[in-house]
Each structure stands twice: as structure tokens, then as C-alpha cells.
Amino acid sequence: MNFTAVSIAMAPEHLLLAGIVSLLVLEIFSDKPDAALPLAVAFVAAAAGAAAWLGFTGYVGAPFPGQFDLTPPASFAKALVLALAVPVLLFSKDDFGRGEFYPLILSSLYGICLLASAESFLTLFLGIELMSIPVYVLVLLGFRRPESAEAALKYLVLSGTASASFLMGASLIYGSTGSLALESFALAMGSPRLLAGTAVVMVVSAFFLKAAIVPFHGWAPDAYEAASVPSTAFMAVLVKVGVLIAAARVFGTAHVAEPLAGLLAILPLASIVWGNLAAIRQAGLRRMIAYSSIAHAGYLFFAFLGDGPGRFQAVMFYLAAYGVMNLLAFAALPSHPVDAERDKLDNLKGLFHTHPLAALLIGMAMLSLAGIPPFPGFIGKFLIFKNVMAAGYTTYAVLGLVGSYLGIYFYLRVIQYMFMTPQAAASGHAPSRGIAMGASLLCLAGSILIAVLPGLFLARF
Amino acid sequence: MADGTILSLVLYLPLAGMLAIAALPAGRGGAVRALTLAVMVVQFLLSLVLYANFDPAVPGLQAATRVPWIPAWGVNYIIGLDGYNILLVVLTTFLGPLVTAGAFSAITKEVKLFYAMVFLIQFAMLGTFVAQDLFLFYLFWEAMLIPMFLIIGIWGGERRIYATIKFFLYTAFGSILMLAAVIYLVWSLWSTTGVNSFAFADLYKARLPLEAQQWLLAAFALSFAIKVPMVPFHTWLPDAHVEAPTAGSVILAGVLLKMGTYGFMKLGFPLFPDATRMAAPLLAWLSVLSIVYGACLALVQTDIKKIIAYSSISHLGYVMLGLVSLDLLGIQGAIVQMVSHGLVAAGLFLMVGMIYERCHTRELAAYGGLAKVLPVYSVFFLILTLASVGLPTTSGFTGEFLVLMGAFNAAWKPGAVTIPLGAAVLAVTGVVLGALYMLWFAQRFLFGAERVPHAPVADLGLREKSILAILLAAVFWLGLFPDSAMKRTELAAREYQELVASPRIPAAARLTGTPQVEAAK
Numbered sequence: 001m002n003f004t005a006v007s008i009a010m011a012p013e014h015l016l017l018a019g020i021v022s023l024l025v026l027e028i029f030s031d032k033p034d035a036a037l038p039l040a041v042a043f044v045a046a047a048a049g050a051a052a053w054l055g056f057t058g059y060v061g062a063p064f065p066g067q068f069d070l071t072p073p074a075s076f077a078k079a080l081v082l083a084l085a086v087p088v089l090l091f092s093k094d095d096f097g098r099g100e101f102y103p104l105i106l107s108s109l110y111g112i113c114l115l116a117s118a119e120s121f122l123t124l125f126l127g128i129e130l131m132s133i134p135v136y137v138l139v140l141l142g143f144r145r146p147e148s149a150e151a152a153l154k155y156l157v158l159s160g161t162a163s164a165s166f167l168m169g170a171s172l173i174y175g176s177t178g179s180l181a182l183e184s185f186a187l188a189m190g191s192p193r194l195l196a197g198t199a200v201v202m203v204v205s206a207f208f209l210k211a212a213i214v215p216f217h218g219w220a221p222d223a224y225e226a227a228s229v230p231s232t233a234f235m236a237v238l239v240k241v242g243v244l245i246a247a248a249r250v251f252g253t254a255h256v257a258e259p260l261a262g263l264l265a266i267l268p269l270a271s272i273v274w275g276n277l278a279a280i281r282q283a284g285l286r287r288m289i290a291y292s293s294i295a296h297a298g299y300l301f302f303a304f305l306g307d308g309p310g311r312f313q314a315v316m317f318y319l320a321a322y323g324v325m326n327l328l329a330f331a332a333l334p335s336h337p338v339d340a341e342r343d344k345l346d347n348l349k350g351l352f353h354t355h356p357l358a359a360l361l362i363g364m365a366m367l368s369l370a371g372i373p374p375f376p377g378f379i380g381k382f383l384i385f386k387n388v389m390a391a392g393y394t395t396y397a398v399l400g401l402v403g404s405y406l407g408i409y410f411y412l413r414v415i416q417y418m419f420m421t422p423q424a425a426a427s428g429h430a431p432s433r434g435i436a437m438g439a440s441l442l443c444l445a446g447s448i449l450i451a452v453l454p455g456l457f458l459a460r461f
Numbered sequence: 462m463a464d465g466t467i468l469s470l471v472l473y474l475p476l477a478g479m480l481a482i483a484a485l486p487a488g489r490g491g492a493v494r495a496l497t498l499a500v501m502v503v504q505f506l507l508s509l510v511l512y513a514n515f516d517p518a519v520p521g522l523q524a525a526t527r528v529p530w531i532p533a534w535g536v537n538y539i540i541g542l543d544g545y546n547i548l549l550v551v552l553t554t555f556l557g558p559l560v561t562a563g564a565f566s567a568i569t570k571e572v573k574l575f576y577a578m579v580f581l582i583q584f585a586m587l588g589t590f591v592a593q594d595l596f597l598f599y600l601f602w603e604a605m606l607i608p609m610f611l612i613i614g615i616w617g618g619e620r621r622i623y624a625t626i627k628f629f630l631y632t633a634f635g636s637i638l639m640l641a642a643v644i645y646l647v648w649s650l651w652s653t654t655g656v657n658s659f660a661f662a663d664l665y666k667a668r669l670p671l672e673a674q675q676w677l678l679a680a681f682a683l684s685f686a687i688k689v690p691m692v693p694f695h696t697w698l699p700d701a702h703v704e705a706p707t708a709g710s711v712i713l714a715g716v717l718l719k720m721g722t723y724g725f726m727k728l729g730f731p732l733f734p735d736a737t738r739m740a741a742p743l744l745a746w747l748s749v750l751s752i753v754y755g756a757c758l759a760l761v762q763t764d765i766k767k768i769i770a771y772s773s774i775s776h777l778g779y780v781m782l783g784l785v786s787l788d789l790l791g792i793q794g795a796i797v798q799m800v801s802h803g804l805v806a807a808g809l810f811l812m813v814g815m816i817y818e819r820c821h822t823r824e825l826a827a828y829g830g831l832a833k834v835l836p837v838y839s840v841f842f843l844i845l846t847l848a849s850v851g852l853p854t855t856s857g858f859t860g861e862f863l864v865l866m867g868a869f870n871a872a873w874k875p876g877a878v879t880i881p882l883g884a885a886v887l888a889v890t891g892v893v894l895g896a897l898y899m900l901w902f903a904q905r906f907l908f909g910a911e912r913v914p915h916a917p918v919a920d921l922g923l924r925e926k927s928i929l930a931i932l933l934a935a936v937f938w939l940g941l942f943p944d945s946a947m948k949r950t951e952l953a954a955r956e957y958q959e960l961v962a963s964p965r966i967p968a969a970a971r972l973t974g975t976p977q978v979e980a981a982k
């Protein structure tokens with residue numbers, strides 16, 4: 001272990017750790033809770049800056065060989081994750097002025113950063129757990145409704161099952177290949193042995209469960225609805241990014257052949273179709289976003305049908321576009337004294353007349369999530385299906401695109417409510433807050449950058 | 462100023478205008494209207510410079526701008542003018558100020574958002590016409606949906622939400638299959654030739670196997686046929702037209718529908734020529750079906766807007782017939798017919814809007830004898846009716862006549878037949894039907910016993926008279942002096958004919974019976 005390598009290569013992680021410690025110390029000793037938000041934002045932004053700096057300087061290193069290594073794409077993945085966390089922190093101000101929220105977020109981010117650098121199943125597992133455990137608490141934090149406890153427990157149990165399945169799969173991979181290195185997953189995929197096949201299926205199911213792919217999606221709508229808006233945003237965006245980064249690390253650049261390709265196409269396809277159809281019936285934006293994110297997880301796993309370095313690129317680009325637009329919607333959503341009323345679609349009726357900027361921003365986010373050009377969501381979708389076709393899976397690509405068509409209606413309905421329906425009698429939304437609007441404008445700037453100069457992002461991953 | 466710069470200015474002026482009115486304070490409706498009109502007029506004048514500078518003797522792109530955009534995917538930002546789009550660009554910028562002025566009195570709520578959306582759709586439509594890269598084209602093509610969705614949905618009639626969602630979902634379905642086809646097309650070009658490009662010029666060189674061509678043509682054609690719309694993909698159009706505010710109808714009929722025919726002409730047919738020639742008889746029959754069925758439906762409507770909506774379906778059937786004929790006259794006629802329909806239908810929708818503002822009903826039965834009460838209105842309406850019917854000296858005549866000539870040339874041509882003779886003959890009956898429904902409509906509307914809801918009503922004001930006079934001037938200009946326009950499109954028409962009529966792959970030459978140029982080499 002080389003001390004300088006550890007301190008440089010893990011700079012983002014160190015900054016996050018320093019942030020967690022300072023926040024905890026602040027919580028114990030200070031009577032000025034208002035300092036927590038700037039402190040958390042400062043540390044996360046510094047960590048993002050460090051990761052981006054490592055990426056731009058092309059730093060390559062392995063402080064813990066075989067467990068943790070760093071390449072520019074991994075650095076940029078961390079920079080993306082941390083940058084996406086900044087708006088979440090900013091618009092959490094209304095819901096969490098102080099308290100445990102920030103250290104939990106930073107711990108979870110630490111886990112995601114670990115995932116981006118993981119080289120073995122052990123580090124990966126550490127990363128996944130470190131990412132997930134704070135989120136169980138986030139769902140409960142604030143405890144606004146009785147269902148929150150139920151949802152958190154559901155999430156805990158199912159997520160625990162996923163972890164168990166992942167560990168079982170990892171140990172079977174160790175059994176069949178004699179190594180815990182992530183490359184052994186590709187070996188197991190290519191192996192005709194039942195043991196290896198079982199291992200692969202168990203690992204993939206774990207990812208499906210964590211990313212809420214049909215039929216493992218039942219926890220997501222409940223958990224998303226029960227949590228407060230910033231926690232939902234964190235789950236819908238950051239945790240999903242983390243799971244997909246983990247999956248991308250495991251799959252590497254190996255080609256996915258049949259019959260695994262069938263599994264990787266059919267369940268995500270089912271997610272796209274079911275997520276998009278079930279979203280139509282939802283009455284609240286959070287539940288709707290939950291189903292929408294089930295569909296988006298479907299598109300993301302489609303990317304694994306493509307191979308080579310293009311796969312990581314497609315996944316990361318899609319996550320960037322998806323993340324930024326989802327956060328835009330959440331950040332722009334005006335706050336409400338009653339949390340349960342905040343995102344009811346009926347309360348969004350006529351939002352354009354009371355909060356024009358918020359309505360415009362949410363509208364853009366919806367169109368982007370629906371994959372309508374020229375918004376970034378379209379470019380991400382385009383990239384994924386381009387890779388899938390290039391890998392020779394034309395039929396799956398066409399089916400996936402047609403599945404994505406099913407999603408257009410419910411996104412349009414949000415726009416219809418905001419712009420075309422007379423105002424709800426008393427929606428009760430508070431006026432937009434400066435800091436939340438700032439967060440949403442930050443997301444808007446990011447999404448414009450992604451849409452206008454996609455090449456800038458593509459070259460990084 | 463170089464032409465390339467002017468074209469960029471023309472394209473981006475609406476975007477600048479949109480940002481400018483977004484910056485204006487709320488409640489300044491008058492300023493918003495004046496600013497929009499001013500920007501639209503400047504845009505039109507600049508496009509006239511482009512039209513004047515357009516050299517009819519130079520093939521290929523003029524006033525082009527080429528910038529690499531996403532090099533890894535072979536996406537380039539290429540815009541430019543050619544014979545395919547020059548008239549449509551001018552048509553779009555010409556209708557811009559008229560649409561704006563036409564909406565002054567009709568749009569009184571959310572004025573800022575309305576003109577912002579008019580600007581946005583103007584930008585997207587121009588972008589679709591001038592884009593010379595498939596990725597760029599697709600972005601603009603889809604971007605058109607959003608402002609139209611809002612224009613119909615916010616300022617439309619009673620069933621506006623049903624109509625606008627139907628419009629969006631119909632067109633988006635076509636687009637999603639087109640997207641799959643675009644990706645497949647570019648990927649197969651790359652995998653067979655190593656050229657990684659979305660540029661139209663490169664895609665024309667793709668030599669796809671016939672089966673792939675057929676699938677891709679089907680995907681592109683579905684998307685374009687929904688937009689045109691061709692029977693049987695037309696059912697969104699009457700709803701959208703009836704519910705849209707006047708400005709929305711004018712944009713829809715004037716420009717948006719031409720996107721479909723332009724797409725066929727620029728992409729659908731030339732990209733997959735062998736499949737196109739095989740499908741030509743089917744496409745010809747569908748075009749004739751659109752002509753006749755659209756006319757029959759127009760005959761029985763009781764809603765004024767619906768009559769004109771169905772007449773659009775019928776008129777665009779001629780455009781398709783001309784394109785399918787692969788005869789030079791037919792192709793030229795199709796292009797003229799696109800512009801002509803853009804002018805005439807826009808005028809008719811504007812006039813329906815004017816009477817609706819006064820009388821608040823679109824029921825034909827509620828009207829009668831307007832000629833006595835509103836003489837100026839009636840004169841304008843009658844002239845537009847005659848132009849729609851295709852009276853010689855109006856633009857409608859030039860277009861329809863050339864298309865029918867082309868259709869018969871194609872039907873009688875020895876060898877490969879793109880248009881069956883029966884289809885050509887049936888298309889002529891469309892002219893008779895067209896005269897029947899339009900003249901009968903005018904007779905019930907303008908003459909007979911006097912019936913005017915909400916009487917007394919005032920005749921046209923100066924603003925309305927000027928809008929219509931300008932429109933009619935263009936209609937007669939294109940009818941009397943089509944030469945100026947047609948010489949600019951001639952090279953493009955020849956190029957289109959050459960691209961579609963000559964076999965791209967040797968096997969297709971045998972299948973479609975055209976001379977084996979490739980195989981002989």
C-alpha cells in the first residue's frame with residue numbers, strides 16, 4: 001500500500017469522509033444547524049471537483065491492487081455522481097433544515113464512489129451496502145406517514161434479499177472460477193457449467209432487484225412515495241446511478257450472448273412496458289416517477305446488450321441525462337405545507353398560472369424523460385439503442401423503442417395538467433424558494449450542456 | 462453578408478425572438494405582438510434575399526453551413542438550401558407574419574406563451590426544412606410536436622385536450638419507428654462501407670439489400686404518411702384542425718403537413734429507391750384514395766373547418782401522386798402544389814377564423830347569404846375558393862395540372878409503371894369532386910337566404926384585408942408566373958427523379974424490371 005497513491009487516488013472519498021465527520025461533529029457541538037447545508041454542499045462539491053481533476057489529468061492508479069483502482073472513466077463517473085448530488089442537497093433545504101440527512105447522503109455517496117472503482121466482488125459488495133443502508137434510513141427520515149415505516153421495511157427486506165443473492169452469486173463465481181476479481185464474471189458468462197450460469201443469474205437478479213426491474217419492482221413505488229421529495233430524488237437518481245455503475249463494472253466490456261441476452265432483454269422490456277403503463281394510473285408525481293424509473297432502468301439494462309467500451313459510455317451518458325432531468329423535476333416542484341399534497345397531480349393543475357417557471361421546468365423534464373428530442377433524454381436513448389443495434393439485436397431494439405412510446409402519454413398528462421387545465425381550487429403550493437430554483441436552474445444548465453454538446457460528455461467515459 | 466450567414470439568421474431569428482419576448486414583463490400584450498410581427502417580417506425579408514440569391518443552375522447545397530457536432534457518431538450540423546427546400550423555406554417565413562397578425566385579436570390569454578410557441582414552431586419547421594443531416598432533421602422533426610401540442614392544447618376549442626393528445630400520440634408513433642429505422646440505416650451504412658455519417662449526401666449512397674430497404678421504407682413512410690396525412694392515417698387531422706386556434710390551423714395546414722410530403726421527397730423515396738419503385742403502385746393507389754376519399758368526406762361535413770381540413774387531405778394526395786409518378790412534370794407539380802396548398806389552405810383557415818371571431822360558430826347551417834352582409838369578406842372568400850378548386854391563373858391550377866400530366870405520363874410510359882392508369886383516371890375525378898364540395902360550400906355559405914349569427918357583424922378591418930391581400934398576391938404570383946419558382950426547383954426535381962428511378966442495387970433492377978444499368982457495367 002502506497003500512502004501517496006492512496007491519498008491522491010481516493011481524494012474524493014477522503015473528502016466525503018471528512019465531510020461526514022465534520023457534519024457529525026457539527027451536529028453534536030454546534031447550536032447553529034444552518035451550517036450543515038453549506039458544509040455538506042462544500043464537501044460534496046470539493047469531492048466532485050477532485051474527481052473531475054483526477055479525470056482530466058488522466059490519473060491512473062491502484063492504491064489497493066485488485067480491490068480498488070482508478071481510471072479516468074471511473075473518476076468522471078464519480079464526478080458525475082457527486083455533481084448530481086449537489087442539487088439534491090440544495091433543494092433538501094425545505095424538508096431537512098438540519099440533522100442526520102446530510103451525513104447519510106454523504107455516506108451513501110461514499111458507497112457509490114467505491115462502486116465506481118471496485119475491482120473485486122468484495123469491494124463492490126462493500127460499496128453496494130454502504131450505498132443502500134443510509135437509504136433505508138432516508139425513507140423513514142421525517143416519518144410523515146404511517147406507510148413510511150411499511151415502505152422502509154419492504155425496501156429493507158427486498159434490498160437485503162438482493163444483497164444475499166449478490167453474495168451467493170459472488171461465492172458461486174468464486175467456486176467456479178477461483179477468483180473474486182470482477183473479470184471472473186465474464187469468464188462465468190462464457191462458461192457452459194451450471195454452477196457458473198447460476199452464479200451469473202444470481203448476480204444479475206440482485207442488480208435487477210436493486211434497480212427495480214420487473215418483476216422485482218414492487219418496493220419502488222411504495223418507497224418513493226413514502227419518502228420526502230429529496231429522499232425520493234436521491235433514490236430515483238443517485239441510487240439508480242450507483243446500481244448501474246456497479247452492474248457496468250461487473251459486466252465490463254464482455255459481449256453478452258444468448259441465452260443471457262434474452263434475459264437481459266425480456267425483463268427490461270417488461271419493465272419498460274409495465275413501468276410506462278402503470279405510470280398512467282398514478283395520482284402522485286412521486287409514484288409516477290417511481291414507475292417511470294422502473295421503465296428507465298429497463299432502458300439502462302438494454303444498454304448491456306451492446307458491448308465494448310460503448311456500453312459504459314451509453315450507461316453513463318443515459319444516467320447523466322436521466323439524472324439531471326429527474327432532479328430538475330424534483331427541484332422545480334414547489335413545496336407544500338402538507339408533504340402528501342405536494343406532488344398530487346391534481347394539485348399541479350394550472351401550475352403554469354401560479355408558478356410559471358416551475359411549470360416550464362417540470363414540463364421540460366417530463367419531455368426529456370419521455371425521450372422527446374431535442375432534450376437530453378432523447379440523446380441518451382438514441383445512444384443506447386444505437387449500441388444495441390450495433391451488437392446485432394435489431395428486434396430487441398425495435399421492441400424497446402416501441403415500449404418507450406407507451407411512456408409518452410403519462411408525461412404529456414403532467415404537462416396537460418400544468419398548462420391546459422384550469423387551476424385547482426386551492427393547490428396550496430408555497431411560492432418557489434430561491435435555493436430550490438437555483439438547484440433547478442443548475443440542472444437546467446447541465447441538461448442544456450448535455451443536449452448541445454453531447455460529445456463533451458461522451459469523450460469522458 | 463454571405464448567404465450562409467443569412468440562412469443562419471433566418472433560422473435562429475425566431476429563437477432570439479422567443480427569448481426576447483420571454484424577457485418582456487407580463488401583461489404587455491401589445492409589445493409582444495409588435496415584437497413578434499417585426500421579427501417575423503425581418504425574417505421574411507431576409508429569406509427573400511436568399512430566394513433572390515439562389516442560383517437555379519447550381520446543383521446541390523447553397524448557403525450551406527457545416528460544423529462537426531458529435532464526431533464519434535458521425536453527426537454533423539449541416540444546414541443549407543437546395544431546390545427541395547427553397548420554396549418551402551420561403552413559404553414558412555411568408556406565413557409567419559400572416560399567422561402572427563392573424564392572431565392579434567383572437568389570442569387574448571397567455572399572449573407571451575402563445576407567441577413564444579409560434580416562434581418555437583417556426584424555428585423547428587425551418588430547421589426541419591434546412592437540415593441536411595438525418596440526426597439534425599430528426600431533432601427538428603420531433604421538436605415541432607411540442608409547440609403544436611401546446612398551441613392546440615392551451616388555446617384550442619372545447620375538445621382541445623383530446624385533439625392535441627391524439628395529434629401528439631399519432632405523430633410520435635410514426636416517429637419512434639422512424640427513429641429505429643434511422644439508427645438501423647446509419648449503422649448498416651457504417652458496417653457495410655465504413656462511412657460513419659448521418660449526412661443526407663452520404664446516406665443516398667447506401668446500397669441496402671432489398672428486404673432492408675422495404676422495412677426501412679415502411680418505417681419512414683409510416684411516419685411521413687401520418688404527417689401528410691394519407692388515408693388511412695388521417696384521423697388525427699380533422700380533430701386537430703377543428704380544435705386548434707386559427708393560428709394553429711394555419712400553421713398545420715400551411716406548413717406542418719408539407720413536412721410529410723417533403724420527408725417523402727427528400728428522404729423516404731430517395732433513400733430506398735428500389736423498395737419505392739416496388740411500392741409505387743400501392744402508394745399511387747393510396748394517394749388517389751386520399752384525393753377521392755378526402756373530397757367525399759369534405760362534401761358531407763357540416764363544420765366549416767372540417768370541410769377545409771378534409772380538403773387538405775385531398776390536396777396533399779395530389780402532392781403524393783406527383784412524387785410517386787417519378788415524372789419530371791409530376792414532381793415539379795408536386796412541389797408547386799405543396800406551396801399552393803400552403804397558401805390557399807392558410808388563407809381559408811384564416812378566413813374561417815375571422816368569421817368565427819365574429820359569429821362564434823363553425824356550423825355551416827348557421828350561415829347564409831354572407832355576400833350581402835359582408836361583401837369584402839365574401840369576395841376574398843370566393844377568390845380563395847376558386848384557387849382551392851384550381852381555377853387557371855391561380856396557384857392551385859398550376860400544381861394540380863402538372864401533377865395530373867405527370868401521372869398520365871407515368872401511366873402511359875412503356876416499361877416500369879409507377880402509376881396504374883386507373884389510378885391516374887380516378888385522380889382526375891378528384892378535380893371534379895373538389896370543385897363540387899368547394900363551390901357547394903361557397904354557395905351555401907355566401908349566397909341564399911341571409912343568416913348571420915350574432916348579427917350585426919362588421920366587415921373585414923384593415924389588418925384582415927391586408928393579410929388576405931398579401932396572401933392572394935402570392936397565390937396569383939404562383940399561378941401566373943410559376944416560372945421563377947419552378948426554375949429554382951428544377952434541378953432538385955431532376956436529382957430526385959434520378960435518385961429514385963435508377964436502381965441502387967443490381968438485384969432490384971431485375972425485380973422491378975427497370976433497365977439493368979448496374980448489372981451491365
